Amino acid sequence: MKPKILVTREIFDEVLDFLGQHLDVESNQADIALTPEQLRERLADKDGVMCALTDRIDAVLVNGCPRLKAVCNVAVGYNNVDVAACTSRGIAVTNTPGVLDETTADLVWALMLATARRLTEAEAYLRHGEWTGWYLKQLLGVDVHHATLGIIGMGRIGQVIARRASGFEMEVIYHNRSPLPAQTEGRLRARYASMDELLSRADFVVLQVPYSPATHHLIGACELAKMKPSAILINAARGGIVDDAALIDALKRGTIAAAGLDVFENEPKLDPGFLALKNVVLAPHIGSSTRVTRLAMAMTAARNLVAVMTGAVPPNLVNSK
Numbered sequence: 218m219k220p221k222i223l224v225t226r227e228i229f230d231e232v233l234d235f236l237g238q239h240l241d242v243e244s245n246q247a248d249i250a251l252t253p254e255q256l257r258e259r260l261a262d263k264d265g266v267m268c269a270l271t272d273r274i275d276a277v278l279v280n281g282c283p284r285l286k287a288v289c290n291v292a293v294g295y296n297n298v299d300v301a302a303c304t305s306r307g308i309a310v311t312n313t314p315g316v317l318d319e320t321t322a323d324l325v326w327a328l329m330l331a332t333a334r335r336l337t338e339a340e341a342y343l344r345h346g347e348w349t350g351w352y353l354k355q356l357l358g359v360d361v362h363h364a365t366l367g368i369i370g371m372g373r374i375g376q377v378i379a380r381r382a383s384g385f386e387m388e389v390i391y392h393n394r395s396p397l398p399a400q401t402e403g404r405l406r407a408r409y410a411s412m413d414e415l416l417s418r419a420d421f422v423v424l425q426v427p428y429s430p431a432t433h434h435l436i437g438a439c440e441l442a443k444m445k446p447s448a449i450l451i452n453a454a455r456g457g458i459v460d461d462a463a464l465i466d467a468l469k470r471g472t473i474a475a476a477g478l479d480v481f482e483n484e485p486k487l488d489p490g491f492l493a494l495k496n497v498v499l500a501p502h503i504g505s506s507t508r509v510t511r512l513a514m515a516m517t518a519a520r521n522l523v524a525v526m527t528g529a530v531p532p533n534l535v536n537s538k
């Protein structure tokens with residue numbers, strides 16, 4: 218008998234076919250979001266789950282799933298999974314690192330360029346029929362080229378973001394738990410800075426840390442106050458790293474100039490304060506959303522799941538069983 222698994226959200230047909238070759242698959246191609254109770258019911262007799270960052274895999278859930286041996290997240294971040302609870306129950310947890318770095322970095326750059334050049338504001342102005350003609354001081358933005366880029370969190374994605382900066386001849390500074398090897402710094406033309414220096418010097422502050430209790434509200438009123446009034450904050454990492462209420466207040470007061478956001482606290486609920494602001498560019502958590510990358514993420518998660526179910530070590534294990 219094949220191991221029984223649940224795929225909690227719609228996935229690509231080719232991934233479903235691959236899973237079906239090895240496993241007994243229950244899928245959710247209708248993509249009807251499962252409530253925590255429905256998830257618990259559906260998982261009660263499953264050996265594995267391929268889940269999304271919208272699924273909360275907590276201790277209560279895993280304790281109610283006696284057969285569960287694998288939780289394979291279709292995301293690089295796995296803050297939706299209680300890893301400690303899984304580990305103590307011998308459940309393997311996996312993620313999808315590597316395959317989304319370039320695509321996510323592209324979206325970060327899209328947010329940087331769009332905020333700097335007020336692109337969504339300009340488009341709304343056009344769409345609302347407000348454009349009556351060219352004038353010199355129309356929708357003045359700020360330059361990205363030759364500006365200072367400050368990256369907080371210089372892991373894989375942070376480094377790919379930095380690499381793109383050389384084409385814009387930017388100065389790159391970064392803050393990380395520990396500095397990168399000198400050779401990597403040289404290749405990226407990036408210099409380590411303290412958090413205070415980065416916040417006070419950068420024209421663009423880009424957040425690229427994972428979300429955890431340690432990074433909850435890493436950027437709050439105090440950090441925003443250290444940034445330049447002309448600075449732009451970009452967050453395409455995780456909601457909760459930024460204190461959204463403090464950010465809205467800073468954007469209203471002009472403590473900082475603008476923000477580009479792909480993630481929010483309590484998403485998909487959005488603080489309505491953001492919607493009233495012109496100096497913010499908003500996206501619905503689409504950082505990794507190209508067909509190629511989302512397919513690669515789903516296939517990576519599927520390979521991890523098949524590995525665990527067939528007794529192999531999955532390529533992207535984040536805990537030790």
Ligand code: GLV
Binds near residue numbers: 292293294454504
């Ligand atoms: C997306 O947010 C991811 O963590 O992959």
